[in-house]
Amino acid sequence: xxxxxxxxxxxxxxxxxxxxxxxxxxxxxxxxxxxxxxxxxxxxxxxxxxxxxxxxxxxxxxxxxxxxxxxxxxxxxxxxxxxxxxxxxxxxxxxxxxxxxxxxxxxxxxxxxxxxxxxxxxxxxxxxxxxxxxxxxxxxxxxxxxxxxxxxxxxxxxxxxxxxxxxxxxxxxxxxxxxxxxxxxxxxxxxxxxxxxxxxxxxxxxxxxxxxxxxxxxxxxxxxxxxxxxxxxxxxxxxxxxxxxxxxxxxxxxxxxxxxxxxxxxxxxxxxxxxxxxxxxxxxxxxxxxxxxxxxxxxxxxxxxxxxxxxxxxxxxxxxxxxxxxxxxxxxxxxxxxxxxxxxxxxxxxxxxxxxxxxxxxxxxxxxxxxxxxxxxxxxxxxxxxxxxxxxxxxxxxxxxxxxxxxxxxxxxxxxxxxxxxxxxxxxxxxxxxxxxxxxxxxxxxxxxxxxxxxxxxxxxxxxxxxxxxxxxxxxxxxxxxxxxxxxxxxxxxxxxxxxxxxxxxxxxxxxxxxxxxxxxxxxxxxxxxxxxxxxxxxxxxxxxxxxxxxxxxxxxxxxxxxxxxxxxxxxxxxxxxxxxxxxxxxxxxxxxxxxxxxxxxxxxxxxxxxxxxxxxxxxxxxxxxxxxxxxxxxxxxxxxxxxxxxxxxxxxxxxxxxxxxxxx
Amino acid sequence: xxxxxxxxxxxxxxxxxxxxxxxxxxxxxxxxxxxxxxxxxxxxxxxxxxxxxxxxxxxxxxxxxxxxxxxxxxxxxxxxxxxxxxxxxxxxxxxxxxxxxxxxxxxxxxxxxxxxxxxxxxxxxxxxxxxxxxxxxxxxxxxxxxxxxxxxxxxxxxxxxxxxxxxxxxxxxxxxxxxxxxxxxxxxxxxxxxxxxxxxxxxxxxxxxxxxxxxxxxxxxxxxxxxxxxxxxxxxxxxxxxxxxxxxxxxxxxxxxxxxxxxxxxxxxxxxxxxxxxxxxxxxxxxxxxxxxxxxxxxxxxxxx
Numbered sequence: 009x010x011x012x013x014x015x016x017x018x019x020x021x022x023x024x025x026x027x028x029x030x031x032x033x034x035x036x037x038x039x040x041x042x043x044x045x046x047x048x049x050x051x052x053x054x055x056x057x058x059x060x061x062x063x064x065x066x067x068x069x070x071x072x073x074x075x076x077x078x079x080x081x082x083x084x085x086x087x088x089x090x091x092x093x094x095x096x097x098x099x100x101x102x103x104x105x106x107x108x109x110x111x112x113x114x115x116x117x118x119x120x121x122x123x124x125x126x127x128x129x130x131x132x133x134x135x136x137x138x139x140x141x142x143x144x145x146x147x148x149x150x151x152x153x154x155x156x157x158x159x160x161x162x163x164x165x166x167x168x169x170x171x172x173x174x175x176x177x178x179x180x181x182x183x184x185x186x187x188x189x190x191x192x193x194x195x196x197x198x199x200x201x202x203x204x205x206x207x208x209x210x211x212x213x214x215x216x217x218x219x220x221x222x223x224x225x226x227x228x229x230x231x232x233x234x235x236x237x238x239x240x241x242x243x244x245x246x247x248x249x250x251x252x253x254x255x256x257x258x259x260x261x262x263x264x265x266x267x268x269x270x271x272x273x274x275x276x277x278x279x280x281x282x283x284x285x286x287x288x289x290x291x292x293x294x295x296x297x298x299x300x301x302x303x304x305x306x307x308x309x310x311x312x313x314x315x316x317x318x319x320x321x322x323x324x325x326x327x328x329x330x331x332x333x334x335x336x337x338x339x340x341x342x343x344x345x346x347x348x349x350x351x352x353x354x355x356x357x358x359x360x361x362x363x364x365x366x367x368x369x370x371x372x373x374x375x376x377x378x379x380x381x382x383x384x385x386x387x388x389x390x391x392x393x394x395x396x397x398x399x400x401x402x403x404x405x406x407x408x409x410x411x412x413x414x415x416x417x418x419x420x421x422x423x424x425x426x427x428x429x430x431x432x433x434x435x436x437x438x439x440x441x442x443x444x445x446x447x448x449x450x451x452x453x454x455x456x457x458x459x460x461x462x463x464x465x466x467x468x469x470x471x472x473x474x475x476x477x478x479x480x481x482x483x484x485x486x487x488x489x490x491x492x493x494x495x496x497x498x499x500x501x502x503x504x505x506x507x508x509x510x511x512x513x514x515x516x517x518x519x520x521x522x523x524x525x526x527x528x529x530x531x532x533x534x535x536x537x538x539x540x541x542x543x544x545x546x547x548x549x550x551x552x553x554x555x556x557x558x559x560x561x562x563x564x565x566x567x568x569x570x571x572x573x574x575x576x577x578x579x580x581x582x583x584x585x586x587x588x589x590x591x592x593x594x595x596x597x598x599x600x601x602x603x604x605x606x607x608x609x610x611x612x613x614x615x616x617x618x619x620x621x622x623x624x625x626x627x628x629x630x631x632x633x634x635x636x637x638x639x640x641x642x643x644x645x646x647x648x649x650x651x652x653x654x655x656x657x658x659x660x661x662x663x664x665x666x667x668x669x670x671x672x673x
Numbered sequence: 674x675x676x677x678x679x680x681x682x683x684x685x686x687x688x689x690x691x692x693x694x695x696x697x698x699x700x701x702x703x704x705x706x707x708x709x710x711x712x713x714x715x716x717x718x719x720x721x722x723x724x725x726x727x728x729x730x731x732x733x734x735x736x737x738x739x740x741x742x743x744x745x746x747x748x749x750x751x752x753x754x755x756x757x758x759x760x761x762x763x764x765x766x767x768x769x770x771x772x773x774x775x776x777x778x779x780x781x782x783x784x785x786x787x788x789x790x791x792x793x794x795x796x797x798x799x800x801x802x803x804x805x806x807x808x809x810x811x812x813x814x815x816x817x818x819x820x821x822x823x824x825x826x827x828x829x830x831x832x833x834x835x836x837x838x839x840x841x842x843x844x845x846x847x848x849x850x851x852x853x854x855x856x857x858x859x860x861x862x863x864x865x866x867x868x869x870x871x872x873x874x875x876x877x878x879x880x881x882x883x884x885x886x887x888x889x890x891x892x893x894x895x896x897x898x899x900x901x902x903x904x905x906x907x908x909x910x911x912x913x914x915x916x917x918x919x920x921x922x923x924x925x926x927x928x929x930x931x932x933x934x935x936x937x938x939x940x941x942x943x944x945x946x947x948x949x950x951x952x953x954x955x956x957x958x959x960x961x962x963x964x965x966x967x968x969x970x971x972x973x974x975x976x977x978x
Contacts, residue, residue, distance in 0.1 A: 386789070388731050399733075408776045409744070409769065418772075422765045425825055428816060433973055440816055440969065447812035451805020454775065458782050458801055467789030468729060532763035539761050539769060543747030550739045550893065557889045561723040568727040568790045569885050582794035590802045594955050 009073055009088060011054035012096070012142070016135055018047040023131035030124020037111055040127040044107040047131075051100040051138070058093035059508045085206055086142040091276065094352055094512035095141050095269045098359040101494070102261035103134050105487035109367050110254040112483040113374070119167075126166055133159045133258075140266055146195040146205040153191065153270075157184045160263055164251040176243075176250035183233050183243040190230035191270075194223055198277065210277045217282045224285045227274040228292070235267030237326070238296045239626035241319045245307075248315035249379060253370020256311060260318045260366060261359040268325055268355055272348075275333065275516055286333030287438050293330050294445040297323025301452040302595055305459070305588040306622025309379045310369050313460060314362065317405065320449060321358040325351045327442050328420045331427050332516065334438070340430040343423060345521060346529065348513035350419035353505060357412040357498060361404035364491035368398040371484065372464060375477050381463045381584045388465040390477035395465045397488045402457040404495040407450050409540055412498035415506070415533065420446060422532075452591070459587040468578035500540070502533050585620045592622065600625055675757040678925065683749040686929070687903035688712035688896065690936040697940025712899065719892030727885055729789045737784030738890040741777040742897035745904070748773035752904050753828045755928035756917040762828040767815045770827060771808065774860075774904075777897065778804055785882040796881035799951070803866070803878065806958040807856045813965045814849050814856070818912070820972060821845075831908070836915035842975065848968035850912055855961035857905040859954065861898065864943040866954050906935045 022043030026036045074085050088096070107130060114123050136159060139152035158181075165177035199205045202213035215223065233240040244264075248256045275281075300319030307313040332347025371394040372387060373379050388395040404411035424446065427439035479485065498505045510529065514521045570576045592601045600623035608616035692709040699706020708714075726734065751766045751773075753759050778800065785797040819825055821842065822834025839846055859866045862879035869880060883894050910931040918924050949957065 386729070388733075388787075403779075406775075406779065407772065408779060409772050410776075414772060418765060418768050421768045422825070425765070425768075425816065425819060428820055429823065436820075436973065440813070443816055444809050444813055447809040448805065450772075450775070451801075451808040454779055455801040455805055458779065458786065458797065461783065462786035462794070462797075466731075466733070466783070466786045467794075528764075532765050535761055535763040536766070536769050539747050539750060539766075539773075542750060542761075543743045543773070546746050547739055547743035550742060551736075554739060554889050554893070557720055558724060561721070561888065563723065564725045565728050566725050568729050568788045570790065571792055571884075576790075578789075580791055581789055582791055582798070587794070587798055590798060591805070594802070594806070 009054065011050045011057065012088065012138070015047040015050035015054065015100075016138060018043050018050065019131045019135045022047075023128040023135070026124050026131065027128040030122055030128065033114075033117075033123050036124035036127055037115060040131070041108065041111045043131070044104065044111075047134070048100045048104040048107075051096060054088070055093045055097040055100065058088050059090065059097065059511050083145060083206070084148065085145040086139070086148070087144045088142055089515050090511040091269070091272060091515040092141045094356070094508055095265065096138065097508065098265065098356045099134070099137055099141065099262050101491075102258060102359050102363045105363055105367065105491050106254040106257045106261070108483060108487040109257070109370070110252070112480065113252065113254060113370070115483075121166060126163070129159050129162050133163060137262060137266060141269060144207045146199060146207070146210075149207075150188070150192060150195060154188060156263070156266070157181070157188070160255075160259065163255045164247050164259070166252055166255070167250075170250075173250040176246035180243045180247045183240065187230045187233035187240075190226045194226035194230060194274070197223060197226075207273070207277055211279070214280070215278050217280065220278050220281050221285055223274065223278055224281055227271055228289070231267045231270035231274070232292075233267070235264050235271070235322050236296075236319050237292055237322060238299045238319060239630055241296070241300070242624065242627045242631055244315045244319060245303075245312050245624070248318075248366075249309055249311040253311070253366050253373065256314070256370070257363040257366035260314070261363040264318060264322065265355050265359055268322070268329075268351075271329065272351075272516060275329075276518075279518060281333060281337065283334065283337040283434075286330050286335075286337055287434075289326055289333060290330030290438055290442055293323045293326030294442060295323070296320070296326065297449045298445055298452075299323075301449055301456060302592070302599060303622060303624060305452065305456050306592055306599070306601065306620075308381045308584045310372065310381055310460065310464065311366070311379055313381075313456070314365055314369060317365075317453070317456070318358075318362060320453065321354070321362065321405070324417065324420060324446065324449065325354045325358065327351075327446060328354060328416075328423060331420075331423050331439065331442065332513075334431070334435055335423075335427060336517065338431055338435060340427075341517060341519070342525060342528075343426045343430050344517050345510070345513055345525065346419060346423035346426055348516040349506070349509045349529065350416055350423050352512045353419055353509040354416035356505060356509065357404070357416045357495075360491050360494045360498070361401045361411075361413060364397060364488055364495065365401040365405065367488050367491070368394045368401060371480055371488075372398075374480075376471065378471075381460070383471040384464045384469070385467045385471075385578065385581065386465070386469040387477070391465075391479050393479040393485050393488075397485075397492050398465065399461060400492045400495055402461045404499070406454040406457050408454075409536075409543075410496070410499050412495045412502075412505075415498060415502045417446070417450065418533070418536070419506075419529075422529075455591060456588075459584055463582075463584045463587065467581050470578050470581065470583075500537060502537065503530055506530055506533060589620060592620075600628070675921075676760045678921075679750070679754055679757055679760060682754050682925070682929070683746065683900070683903075686932075687899040688716060690903055690906065690932065691899050693933055693936035694940040694943065697937045698944050701941070701944035712895070716892045716896050719895065720889055722888040724888035724890065725885075727788050727790075730784075730787045730885070733780075734784045734787040734885075735890065737780040737787075738886065738893040738897070740780045742893045742900070744773045744777040744780070745897045745900045748777075749900060749904055751827055752907055753831050753911065754907055756832060756921075756924045758832065759828050762826050764825045767819065767825060767827050767830070771811055771815070774901065775804070775808065777901070781882060781894065784886070788885045790885065792881050793884055796878055796884075799878045800862075800882055803859055803954060803958065806955060807859045807961070810852055810856050810958065810962045810965055811860075813962065813969065814853050817845070817849055817965060817968055817972065831911040833915070833917070835912065839915060842972060845968040845971045846912070848964045848971075850909065852961040852964035852968070853905075853909055853912065855957060855964070857902075857909060858942075859958060859961075861902045861905060863939060865946045865949045866957065868948050903932070906932050906939075910935050 022039055026039050029035045136152045136155040143149035143152055161177055161181050165173055167173055198210050202210040236244045297320050300316050300323055304313050304316035328347045328351030332344045335343030335347055404413040407413040407417035424439050424443045428436050510526055603620045606617040691712040696706050748770050750760045751770045782797040782801055785793040818830050821838040822830045824830055824834055867878040914931055
């Protein structure tokens with residue numbers, strides 16, 4: 009707790025200082041970098057010190073701090089338990105990486121915007137996100153939550169001279185505020201039930217099941233908008249391409265994870281939900297997962313593609329969370345623990361590899377000045393660092409063994425399969441549905457990242473323009489290398505992170521986990537890494553064999569075999585659209601997938617065109633019509649807003665009179 | 674000892690399956706055909722050949738055959754062969770098994786993309802597209818088997834977990850076997866999905882993907898594919914024949930005979946069927962999926978779980 013205070017202190021003081029020296033870019037940027045490193049170091053220290061504690065030693069709410077100064081409706085009450093500490097861990101790691109990258113990116117920035125203000129806001133965002141994670145009072149939580157939304161809005165719209173960026177920021181602001189409405193309602197209901205706005209008093213109150221279901225639905229909408237569940241995901245594909253890459257990494261790595269944290273916090277507070285809530289979450293998770301990855305396949309803008317993958321991964325996290333809730337409702341503690349652990353670990357893993365992918369995508373965009381994958385290709389030779397880092401990120405997000413994605417997907421699968429063993433027929437059906445969905449998500453994600461990596465980095469360059477390629481210096485690469493090392497570390501030595509996730513999961517199950525159960529979860533993973541090390545040994549033997557054989561024979565270099573064609577240009581290569589076409593055609597009955605072709609006519613055709621597009625159903629079928637209706641309706645209420653101050657004062661007077669009458673009555 | 678025998682079978686035996694398939698096809702065509710050991714000769718010959726590399730390709734192209742073969746072989750140490758427990762087993766190893774095979778496929782696809790050739794991209798895309806459709810059936814089948822044997826470990830599922838199930842829910846297992854067999858044909862690019870013999874690029878999946886590989890790399894890919902076929906075959910025969918003699922020697926011999934029988938069966942299918950049109954392959958995969966869904970419904974309704 010003490011470390012966390014130091015960290016918060018450094019962040020707030022330095023953000024004020026950065027703001028004060030925002031005239032000089034060099035000073036403010038330097039200040040930003042060092043205060044960031046120091047604050048994240050202390051923050052990580054506080055998270056580790058909590059997570060490394062023995063579970064039985066203390067009650068699960070580990071460290072508290074109370075300030076008896078009464079702010080209206082509540083008190084300043086914060087505390088770190090295992091769940092908060094787990095999220096603090098990923099928050100500080102991703103913030104550190106994104107911040108250093110942001111520093112490197114803005115160092116050379118010559119534009120008209122004030123960099124100092126931007127960097128000061130970056131620190132403030134970290135501060136309020138920490139407060140969201142450690143708040144133990146609903147009012148404090150909501151205040152921090154609201155500040156988080158507003159500050160991240162300013163960070164997203166850094167380059168606000170473009171129409172597209174302003175629109176993206178606007179969509180983000182509207183969507184997340186619709187969520188806040190649900191959250192306020194939810195906390196008011198909780199507070200009215202428990203008689204206090206403090207989380208631990210709420211937790212002590214046992215909510216009736218019907219009320220719990222209503223609270224769950226409010227939480228799902230409120231936090232789900234932030235987390236990006238389909239159909240509330242529409243802000244994500246707009247905001248990510250609009251924001252600078254390091255802000256995208258922060259959004260995808262941390263901000264949407266805080267939505268997941270909120271949902272988990274509600275699970276901790278309300279404890280018991282009817283079975284169908286878990287089932288409902290599982291179904292929404294399946295829709296988000298499969299839908300997210302299918303939409304991602306249809307995107308040819310690199311950051312949009314990554315944004316849809318965040319939706320997919322939120323789906324995977326929610327699969328774990330859903331099976332955990334179902335397990336809890338069936339009183340199957342093993343399944344519940346496995347599910348929650350899987351959800352937490354995947355949250356961490358996704359933050360790490362998606363941060364890595366967004367940062368390396370940022371480097372690609374920095375060099376090519378476009379996000380359009382159709383104009384890239386063959387960058388692996390020109391951007392070796394970025395290429396290798398993106399490859400590691402891709403292998404991790406596909407959940408392939410050796411990398412961290414596999415560990416958490418393995419846990420999700422295991423929890424679902426345990427669900428098949430321990431539930432009744434109703435639970436079994438949904439577990440199997442989720443297994444099939446997860447298998448499909450895994451396969452489609454692999455397809456999508458074969459596409460992304462192949463189109464961007466392999467083959468030949470499709471762009472006709474001369475481009476200046478530069479991998480960036482050490483400061484650019486260091487944050488990405490840090491995240492890549494974490495991907496491999498969790499993939500090869502999963503014990504530490506799985507242990508941390510187990511610590512967090514026992515807050516969700518509400519009971520300390522017995523040692524035997526922990527061992528039953530971790531030991532198979534250790535055996536799995538043994539298989540992987542066997543694979544590495546075979547790889548080394550084969551590599552030596554190959555080296556020997558290749559050395560003893562001549563090796564020729566030649567053009568790629570063109571099957572008889574000799575004049576192959578880079579324009580003959582496959583494109584991202586044609587890569588996705590076969591699979592999207594198979595799923596065309598559930599997607600708005602259109603191929604528009606202008607066929608060449610005659611013997612000497614002059615023009616021909618082919619294009620494909622994938623429309624977002626939630627956006628074009630639900631939100632657009634909804635907002636048109638709202639607009640029409642609010643136009644009718646326009647007369648209330650006359651713009652005269654006197655009229656508004658009159659309104660206030662009316663309100664006071666009504667309140668007085670109500671009170672007297 | 675058992676581990677050594679396991680590794681011996683895993684490393685040495687697989688190419689023989691290709692030899693038996695070739696012999697069977699030759700027999701049906703009325704030819705004598707290549708010797709049974711021809712695949713070994715092929716692989717050894719390829720190992721001694723010079724390599725040609727594309728100037729477009731990076732190290733991914735060179736490393737992929739190694740990674741793929743290593744991944745497939747390490748999946749092999751999870752699969753019980755004969756009645757021996759595999760060297761490593763744990764709860765949930767079936768997930769690792771499928772994912773290692775997926776890793777093997779993914780790196781070969783990346784290698785194909787690395788050449789920048791449209792033909793190889795074509796093959797790679799088809800391989801990934803069909804791969805993600807077959808993966809769901811693989812998982813569904815494994816879930817059914819896990820449900821029947823009440824275990825999440827391949828060794829416990831295939832070593833005795835299923836023998837009583839054949840008596841109780843035989844029809845379900847028949848459905849699962851049929852569906853696994855269809856998936857096997859797709860995953861290993863056999864007729865009627867893909868023709869490993871032809872070299873006509875536009876009609877193929879796997880072969881076109883490795884068009885640019887030569888020498889040692891091609892040899893490793895051929896070997897890796899043989900091991901993959903062997904693993905799928907081992908899974909299928911241990912699903913069908915659950916009878917295990919106690920003696921280690923007869924047991925191994927019986928297992929090898931079974932798997933040779935499986936190879937001959939593949940050869941018969943390949944001799945008697947034509948290739949499907951490419952756009953019909955998803956239907957084949959969907960029917961495999963539907964078969965296992967039916968199997969699942971029967972189990973759930975019967976309440977045998």
